[in-house]
Each structure stands twice: as C-alpha cells, then as structure tokens.
Amino acid sequence: MRRPTAAQLVARLRRIRVRPSALLAHGVAWGIGLAWLIPFLGLAMAAIRPIGEILFGWWDFQSFHPTLANFAIAWDHDSYPMSEGLRNSFLVAIPSTLIPILVGAMVGYGFARFRFPLRDYIFVSVVVLMAIPQQMVAVPLFRTMLAAGLVDTFQGLILVHSAWGIPWILLFMRNFFQTLPAEVEEAARVDGAGDFKIFVKIVMPMALPAFAAIAVLQFMWVWNDFFFAQILMYSQDQLLATQRVTRLAGQFYSPWDLMSAASIIVLIVPVALYAFLQRYYIRGMIGWTIKG
Amino acid sequence: MRANGGARRLHLSFPRPLVRAAFFIPAVLLLLFLVILPILQTIFLSFYSDGAFVGVDNYSDVVSDPATINLRGFPRGPPLGTLVHNLIWTAIHLPMSLFTGLFLAVLLQRVRGASIVKSMIFVGMVTPMILGGVILRFLFEAPIGLVPSAFGALGFESLNVNWIVHPSTLLFGLIFGSVWLWTGFSLILYSAGLTTIPKDYFEAARVDGASPWRIFRRITWPLLRPITLVVVTMTVLWELKLFDLVLGATNAGGGVGSAADVLALQMYRYGFVALPPRVHQAAAVATLLTGLTLAWTVMMFRHILLGARFSRGKRSGRLARRLAGRA
Numbered sequence: 269m270r271r272p273t274a275a276q277l278v279a280r281l282r283r284i285r286v287r288p289s290a291l292l293a294h295g296v297a298w299g300i301g302l303a304w305l306i307p308f309l310g311l312a313m314a315a316i317r318p319i320g321e322i323l324f325g326w327w328d329f330q331s332f333h334p335t336l337a338n339f340a341i342a343w344d345h346d347s348y349p350m351s352e353g354l355r356n357s358f359l360v361a362i363p364s365t366l367i368p369i370l371v372g373a374m375v376g377y378g379f380a381r382f383r384f385p386l387r388d389y390i391f392v393s394v395v396v397l398m399a400i401p402q403q404m405v406a407v408p409l410f411r412t413m414l415a416a417g418l419v420d421t422f423q424g425l426i427l428v429h430s431a432w433g434i435p436w437i438l439l440f441m442r443n444f445f446q447t448l449p450a451e452v453e454e455a456a457r458v459d460g461a462g463d464f465k466i467f468v469k470i471v472m473p474m475a476l477p478a479f480a481a482i483a484v485l486q487f488m489w490v491w492n493d494f495f496f497a498q499i500l501m502y503s504q505d506q507l508l509a510t511q512r513v514t515r516l517a518g519q520f521y522s523p524w525d526l527m528s529a530a531s532i533i534v535l536i537v538p539v540a541l542y543a544f545l546q547r548y549y550i551r552g553m554i555g556w557t558i559k560g
Numbered sequence: 561m562r563a564n565g566g567a568r569r570l571h572l573s574f575p576r577p578l579v580r581a582a583f584f585i586p587a588v589l590l591l592l593f594l595v596i597l598p599i600l601q602t603i604f605l606s607f608y609s610d611g612a613f614v615g616v617d618n619y620s621d622v623v624s625d626p627a628t629i630n631l632r633g634f635p636r637g638p639p640l641g642t643l644v645h646n647l648i649w650t651a652i653h654l655p656m657s658l659f660t661g662l663f664l665a666v667l668l669q670r671v672r673g674a675s676i677v678k679s680m681i682f683v684g685m686v687t688p689m690i691l692g693g694v695i696l697r698f699l700f701e702a703p704i705g706l707v708p709s710a711f712g713a714l715g716f717e718s719l720n721v722n723w724i725v726h727p728s729t730l731l732f733g734l735i736f737g738s739v740w741l742w743t744g745f746s747l748i749l750y751s752a753g754l755t756t757i758p759k760d761y762f763e764a765a766r767v768d769g770a771s772p773w774r775i776f777r778r779i780t781w782p783l784l785r786p787i788t789l790v791v792v793t794m795t796v797l798w799e800l801k802l803f804d805l806v807l808g809a810t811n812a813g814g815g816v817g818s819a820a821d822v823l824a825l826q827m828y829r830y831g832f833v834a835l836p837p838r839v840h841q842a843a844a845v846a847t848l849l850t851g852l853t854l855a856w857t858v859m860m861f862r863h864i865l866l867g868a869r870f871s872r873g874k875r876s877g878r879l880a881r882r883l884a885g886r887a
Contacts, residue, residue, distance in 0.1 A: 290670065293667055293670060293671055294671050294672065296667060297664065297667050297668055297671040297674070297677050298671070298673070298677060300664065300677075300681075301676070301677035301680040301681060302680065304680050304681045304683075304684075304740070304743075305680050305683070306706065307695050307696075307698075307699050307706070307740070308683065308695075310698065310699070310706055311695055311698065314698065314704075322704065323703065323704060324703045324704070325703065325704065325706070325709055326704075326706075327706065327709075370586075371586045371587050371590065372587065374583045374584075374586065374587065375583060375584055375586075375587035375588075377583060378580065378583035378584050382580050382583070394591065396854070396857060396858070396861075397591070397595060397596075399797060399853045399854055399856070399857035400595075400599065400850055400853065400854070401800070401801045401824055401846070401849050401850060401853060402801075402803075402824075403803070403823075403824050403827040403828065403831075403842075403845075403846045403849060404598075404599055404602055404846045404847070404849070404850045405594070405595060405598035405599055405602065406598075406602075406827070406828070406831055406832070406842075406846065407598075407601075407602060407605065407831050407839055407842055407843060407846075408597070408598035408601035408602055408605070409594065409598045410832075411601075412593065412594075412597075412598065427590070427594060428594055430590055431590035431591055431593075431594035431595050432594070432595065434587050434590060434591055434595075435591075438587070462576075462579060463576065463579050463580055463583070464579055464582070467583070488686060491688070492686075492687075492688035492689065493688075494688065494689065494690040494803075494804040494807075494808075495803055495804065495828070498828075498832075499828075499832055510688050510690050510691070513690070513691060513694055513808075514690065514694065514807070514808060522697075522701075524698060524704060527694060527698075528698070531691050531694055531695065534688060534691060535687060535688070535691060538686040538687070538688070539683060539686060539687075541686075542679075542682070542683075542686045543679070546679070549686075550748060550752070553748065553749075554748075554749065554752050
C-alpha cells in the first residue's frame, strides 16, 4: 500500500467525527485502567526513594531523590537476600512446571484415547480435586515429607507442586487431545507403531502450543504460591522468593523501602511472563475455565 | 539396529494393556501419595484426638469457638469469626468484582487500546497473593498509605486513620482491596465471552431502536450466562480459599483482634503456628472448608451442565433467540 500524502491524511482526520459518547467511553475506560495501577505506582515510588521521603506519602514530591539503593540492599540483604530467593524460586518452579506437564499430558492422553471401565467417573473425580484447598492436605503432607526426609528440600516441594498441578493439566490436556483428529494416530498404528511411540512421535509435537499455554500458567502458580513453601521450607537459605518479603518486616516496624523493592523483585517475573506470553496465558486460563 | 526389526519385536514384547497402564502410573502415584491419601488422613485426623476416636467433638469444638462463629459480635462489627468473615467476603467481593469486570468488558468493546487497559487491570491477577496482601497493607496504613490520606483530603476524617489497626476498617479494607486484585478475572473471561456473540445481534437490536440498557439486559447478559456461571464458581472458590492475602496484609493471627481472620488461616495457625499444634482441630477446620468448596463445586457443576436445559423458555433469552433466528 502506498503511504497517504499529508493532504489525504488531513482530509481523513476531518472526516472522523468524535462522538461525545465514544469520548466518554474512552475517558472512563482509560481513567479506570490508569487508576487501577496507582497502588503499583505507589509501590514503585516507595522502592526508588529513601524511606524518609515516603513516610508521609509517596505522592509528596517536595523532595525527590530517586535511587536504586533499596533494590541493592534487598538483593544482597543480610538475612533474606532476594537474589537467593529468586534462585530458589526458579529451581523449584522450572521442574514443577516440566514434570506435571509431562505426567499430565500422558494421563490426559490416556483419558482421551483409551477405553476402560468407569473412565468418565474417574476423570471427573480427579478434576474435582481442583476445588480442594491446600490446607486439606497440609498436616499429613508435612508428616509424609518428614518421614521421607523431604521437608526443607526443593525435591519435596517440587513433588508436591507436580502432584497438585495434575488435575487441571489433565483437564486441559484431555480436552485438547479430544480435539485432535485420531486418523493420524490410527494410520501410525496400522503401520505397527505402539501406543508409546505414537504418543512421543506424533501426539507430543502436535501438543506443543497446548504445552506453552500450560507452562505459563503452571509456572506462574508455582512462582506465586506461598502456602506449600511456607509449610515445607524453613531454613533461611532455602526460603523461596514469596516467603522473604514479609520476613523483612520486624514486629513493630515495617521497612517499606526495602519491602517495596523486594516486592518488585518478586513481581517482575510473573509480570514479565504475562507481558511477553500474554497470548498463551489467556489461552490457558480460558481453556481450563470455560471449556472445562 | 533398526534394520532387522529388532526394536519392533522388543516393543511387541510388552502387552498393550501394560503399555497403556504406563500412561497412568506416574500421575496415579503422585496423586495417591501427595493428594488423595493426605486428604483421607486429614478426614481421619479430624475424628480423632490423641489416638482415640472422638466422633464429631473436634467439629463441635471448632464451630462453637468464637474464633469460627462469633454471632455476639454482630452489633459492634468484626471480629465475627472466620466462617462469617469468609461469607461476608463472598457477599461483598463476588458482586463487586463480577459486575466491575463485566462493566469494563462491555465498555472496552468499543475503546481503542482495550488490550492495554485490560492488561493494566489484570496485573492484580498475576501478582502473588502474599504480595497482594503486602501492597494492601501499604495502601491502608497511615500515614504512609494512600487510602487514609485520600479520605482525609476529601474530608472524611473518621476514615483518615490507620485502617490496618482498626477491626472494621481492616476487614472491609481488605475486602475492597481484594476486589482491586481480582476484577481482572471476570474482565478477561467476559471479554472473551463477548467476542463469541455475533455482532449481527447487536446491530439488529440497534436497528430496532433498542436502548443500550435493553440490549445489555436482553442480549448480552443472557448470552453471557455460561461465562457468568464460571466466574461465579471460580470467584467463590477463591473467596473460600483466601489465605496469602490476609497473611500478607496482617499476620498469622488475622490482624488486630483477628478481624480479618479466615478459615484457611485458622487452619494454618492451628496446625503450624500453635504450640503445641492443635492438629485435630486443624484437620476439622480443613475438612469443614473442603466440605464447603466441594459442595459449592458440585452444585455449580450440576448447574453448568444442566443450565442450558433450564434456561430454555426463560423470558430473558427470548429476544436474543428471536434475533438469532433473524440474523
């Protein structure tokens, strides 16, 4: 397409009639959207300013000395360094994403393609587990982990997150596999391929977009989780990122400068993930709620 | 290796049912040991005390405890007990977040940059809820927080206080704050739902001279019913399971006078903070909470599955179907 000349642009602009109702809609929508961000703006302001400047409100700009010192202190904090927290959270969240995807895809395929007695009842029963609060398993889970020597280890927490992710991934993957045409698989079977080979060579590659959607959501849930980490991890150097922010506060004093900086350090990962992989995130979320 | 067909013969040596069972084994093991057995053990624990079967004693202990239900608190406000707090939370948070999200979704249909505005509102949904709680504390504390100062500037001196240290302002502040965090959920689902409604319906109604409100009442709202059911189901589950948000904003005690205490936090306190641990009461609270979430889920599932049949013939959907027939 050829670029329009300036005269054509002006003519086009003249033709646009601004209707008051449309203007109002834009104003209200954008106004609400921006207002929605104000608490985050406050957090950012508290994080980049010395505590003395924000004690009576971060919106007071009479003295304004932006600095990254709070981030530096939170990153290398004496007791609860956030750098260590991020590392731990990654070490837990990455396997806790990959394992349940693999396990959930296998079992989802099984429920989609194999026939066995009571299949649909079992399927619904497993999916209903999604409704169960984490507190329902907490005490026995802690005891089991203690007996297995897995309390305060990443492996223990990874296993718990992997198991806990299966119901929703099963739901998502079974629905996904049911939408795939079975003909390709049938053809491979006629050629003598076994179930496992068909799954690895044919089905898994087709499921990659579904895996991406699940990975974003599952990673974010594990990253954002607090309860399981809180009951299973307690050594100071093993604490995950989400466990550290509130620990920066003393009983009678909250260092809002450090807590804000630490919060932003933790927040940046899910927010960046959402910003860059929004398409997959939304698809995952709508997939497991609406289609389910 | 492959040339003489050895691999295939090796493969055939596994009988098919065994291969198929292998698809289920990892999931079964994980679910069995880390989800299903712990659930059964918790139920078991809730009926025992120090190794002796005590029937429903733990439940009656928990339910009769003012920490769970404190009806005498009603004239003067919170704390009203964890169970009551969860219910109040639901009663306020569900309609507020649902209708705010719906309103924004409808409004954003004809706004440029709608996806940016949606993302701005959705940030709350990707925020770890423990930090959501921390941010709410930062918002409601005085003099550092914005909310008390804003009310002060508007002349509401009674609200220009530290919301976190007064029971009523703490509970209702956190409830309103949680609407801020959760509205993105209904916004995104309703936005997705609105794209599935054919534009012809709206146009036909507009040609007929229907007002925007009438279009919303007779077309948008009935056709979004499946979305509404999902939003209601998931939102109530979220309200029942509240934990991190309250802990992040207050402490393991649910804040001043336990004014913002909720069931999940009560369980955590009994099982993991109390010395000595009150494991059996913790199990009873957990089972009670699970009973609520399961009953709600089963009820809504039935509603969602049977819903289509029931809504047929209802007045609200008639116009939409008439238009559908014309389009």
